[in-house]
Amino acid sequence: AAWLRYAPLPASVARQYSAPSTVVALNISEVDPVYTAGQELQKGIQGIFGGKVTVANTNISLSSPAIIVSTLGQYVKAYGSETAGHVPELTDDAFWLDTTGDTVQILGQNGRAALYGAFEYLSLIAQGNFSKVAYATAPDAPIRWVNQWDNMDGHIERGYGGDSIVFSNGTIKNDLQRVIDYGRLLASIRINGIIINNVNANATLLNPKGVDGIGRVADALRPYGIQVGISLNFASPSANLVYGNLTTFDPLNQTVIDWWTNVTDTIYDRVPDFAGYLVKANSEGQPGPLTYNRTLAEGANMFASALKPHGGILMFRAFVYDNHINETNWKADRANAAVDFFRDLDGVFDDNVVVQVKYGPIDFQVREPPSPLFAHLRQTGAAIELQITQEYLGQQCHLFYLPPLWHSILDFDLRSDNKSTLVSDVVSGKRFNRTLGGYAGVVNVGVNDTWLGSHLSMSNLYAFGRLAWDPHGDSETILQDWTRLTFSSDPAVIETITDLSLESWPTYESYTGNLGIQTLTDILYTHFGPNPASQDNNGWGQWTRADADSIGMDRTVSNGTGFSGQYPPEVAEVFEDISTTPDNLLLWFHHVNYTTKLKSSGKTVIQHFYDAHYAGAENAQTFATRWERLKGKIDDQRYNETLFRLRYQAGHSIVWRDAINEFYHNMSGIADEAKRVGSH
Ligand code: GCW
Incomplete structure (x- = not known):
């Protein structure tokens, strides 16, 4: 409930x-x-x-x-x-x-x-x-959707609350009671659409059995005012489906166009209020129009025209990048990809296309500047993609109340044409007069009783809906409404959950990756736990460029990858110059010596690393004991399950602290002034 x-x-x-x-x-x-x-x-x-x-x-x-x-x-x-x-x-x-x-x-x-x-x-x-x-x-934006990364075998990509509530064994479940329960929760936070399957999509969902399943899910959610959509695999026409197997998926080929029109009409026959499609193309090995030297817009528009007569929307992901880039090239930068791919396409997308942009230029990291693409979609609907599932952020085993992080993006003023250009005003459509736009939240709830895997993480889902309706909503007010509804109005309960939640982002950031270096979690397999070494020497482009003397990505125009120049001039100027770049994004934008001093504290970068990791882990140690104050004030089950998670976090934060500190101590050979690091 x-x-x-x-x-x-x-x-x-x-x-x-x-x-x-x-x-x-x-x-x-x-x-x-x-x-x-x-x-x-x-x-x-x-x-x-x-x-x-x-x-x-x-x-x-x-x-x-x-x-x-x-x-x-x-x-x-x-x-x-x-x-x-x-x-x-x-x-x-x-x-x-x-x-x-x-x-x-x-x-x-x-x-x-x-x-x-x-x-x-x-x-x-x-x-x-x-x-x-x-x-x-009234809502700030028309699109307030959730995305589920559910695979048809029932497993959820980056899901930490158990298996899918929608799929099992390659098909849609018969019993959709959990879907109905989910719909009820979503309606209460004013979500009006859901994409039910993974963006790494399986084409067999388009088979007759799949389409009927989509219909049953839509029937289950219709009483909640939630419209259903699906993710598509771009190469579906050439997959082995009953609709005829083509040998091509070229978006300009007439048989391909007819194929998609036919599939789309078939879906609308069963689901007249079908929401539309979500497409991840030419990204991380997924097929797309670039295979045929067609533009991303030509690919997107093919779906958009099939959807158009039915009133459907095509959400096209901006998460397009080359994951085989070469770190020996100082100017190579994955962060540049979205703007590089989409800048020149503004104005050529059909009007029912919305480009869905992850909040930051890389990938749901603990600290990123906003994606500069928001400043370049002036004639195209834009949606911001946020993640409720804590992929890089502790996977629900670490407490992380996300709204303050989301606010750091939504409230950011990109200063297009030297005018106020809040990210929230871009996605609402207000800034550039677009009719479509809004919010996509990757939720990944599963069959676990807690939905997401931990009780406290549900504040993030609740807040996502609240902010999609009103992006100016105050993080603390929203949290306290949620706490009263979820637990109780007892002042100790409100105070404890408020304090821990509002400390959670700075705490996690301190013992993982600070100063804008990104999360420093393992990026090759699990995205969980410390693995600073995994960031570099591979094609993924989440680099730190750490060596014996220096660290950080030089993203300046003058000497680096040029990324800072993707922002409108007023913002570009701030990030171009090391003296005006905020410390918390220092290593995002600049490559510096470990001995460079921070503006805020006068400490060196390396000493800040050491100190922040100790301070963050130390604060995480207090969470479980502060929670213990609530014994008897909430039911034992939720009390104990939460305590278990917070104790885990207390231990894991020490693992994080030592792994990161020892790694950079070994690399730099610079002693910790407080003599903690390197003494093991
Ligand atoms: O960060 C990556 C995730 C993938 C995910 C991808 C995306 C669904 O590790 O699991 O794929 O982002 O957003 O497409």
């Missing part, structure tokens, strides 16, 4: 509110999310206050206290337009919530918006917040 527990409020709090015992849900069918909203309100109020709640699905007279949930259109039909005179204009997916009168009014611009409003009301009362409110709220 995660944050949707509807746990009873303490009697002293519950007493302060008399919740209506009648719900009127003006749904048009049982798959209408308004129907779901009625059921949810009933369950929620009964759970929170006890007592019995009835749901009526037709308009009754509104003389007695009730909760009415409806689309604005159905409401006006039932009660007349004069009863809605006070409701402001509602844009797509927006809702109106009014608790000031005897009747609580929840009116959505559409069905899913009414459901969002019902969840909002339930969230308020479940937290014991009975203030009288009347407001409309």
Whole structure:
């Protein structure tokens, strides 16, 4: 149930509110999310206050206290337009919530918006917040999707909460109850789309059995207002599928175009509200249009035209790079790839194409500057790809509350044309007047009871939905709402979870890779645990260029890879110059001696490494003991399971500390002033 527990409020709090015992849900069918909203309100109020709640699905007279949930259109039909005179204009997916009168009014611009409003009301009362409110709220961006990297055999790539809830044995499961439960969670955070399979996609999902399975998933999620989409393998036409086997997948070949049109029409026959496709092409060995010397845009547009008549969207990933680059070339830089590949394509994508961009230029690292591609998609819809699953960030075995990291990207001002250009305003479409854009969160929930593998990591999923709706949302406020809903309003619980969560990013960064050197985790296999040596001497391009004297990537225009020049001039200037580059990105942009002094502290780079790793690990040691304060304040199971994880983290942070410090001590031969490193 995660944050949707509807746990009873303490009697002293519950007493302060008399919740209506009648719900009127003006749904048009049982798959209408308004129907779901009625059921949810009933369950929620009964759970929170006890007592019995009835749901009526037709308009009754509104003389007695009730909760009415409806689309604005159905409401006006039932009660007349004069009863809605006070409701402001509602844009797509927006809702109106009014608790000031005897009747609580929840009116959505559409069905899913009414459901969002019902969840909002339930969230308020479940937290014991009975203030009288009347407001409309609208999403910042139209695309608020989650991605699952589920393989058809049931395994999830970079999933840490067990196997897939959607797939097993090469096909879609018969029992989709967990999918329904997931849909409920997602609807409550206003997610409106899901890509159900891995971007490293298996073409057999397009077989008739697969298409019917997609249809069943879509049927399961429709009552939650969530549209289903899939990832595609670009070479599907030449795979061994029943739709005829072509010998080519050239996007300009007419038989290929017809093939995709046919597949797309077949899917829409079964799923009329199908969301669209997500495509990873020419990336990490995946096939793509470059095989045929076609541009990435020609590849994307082929799908976009097949989707267009049905209203579908093509999400095209910007994660295109060569993973066989040569480190002996000082100017080679994987970070340059996205802009190099996409800059000249701006303006040639069809209008239902959205380019999906990872937040940073490399790959979900503990600290990255924002992808400069956000400044170059001026005539193309853009979505930011965030990761809820903690691939490089401790894989749910280390506490990492992500919203502050996300804010460091979303709030970044790229200064295009010397004007305010927040990343959040690019993806919302506001900055460059795009109609499509938004958020894609790689979640990777699995069959584990905790969904993600650990209880506390669910704050990240909750916050992802909140920030996709309102990217200005405050990390701490969101966390505390989540904590009250998930655990309790006990001040010790709120305080402890807040403190640990807000310390989690700086702590993890300190004992893994700091000063912008990237996470320093193993990048060749597991992406877990320390392995600074794995960064260099391979084609992946997540290099540190560490040698006996110096470290860091010179990404300047003057002497390095030129990456800093991919930003608009005002930003490029800051990163080009070592004296204005913030310390936390120093080694991202510059190659320096270990003895170079930091601006903030005056310490040398190497001494900062040593000290930060000790300080980070030391703080991680405190997490478990601080958590122990909550014994008896939350249920034993969640208390113990979380304690287990925090104790693991305490130990693993020491492994991290020593592995990194010894590695750079060996490499540099520079002694630790505090004589800790090298003394083992
Ligand atoms: O970082 C890499 C991951 C891959 C992933 C890829 C991507 C799904 O290690 O597992 O593949 O990113 O985002 O496409």
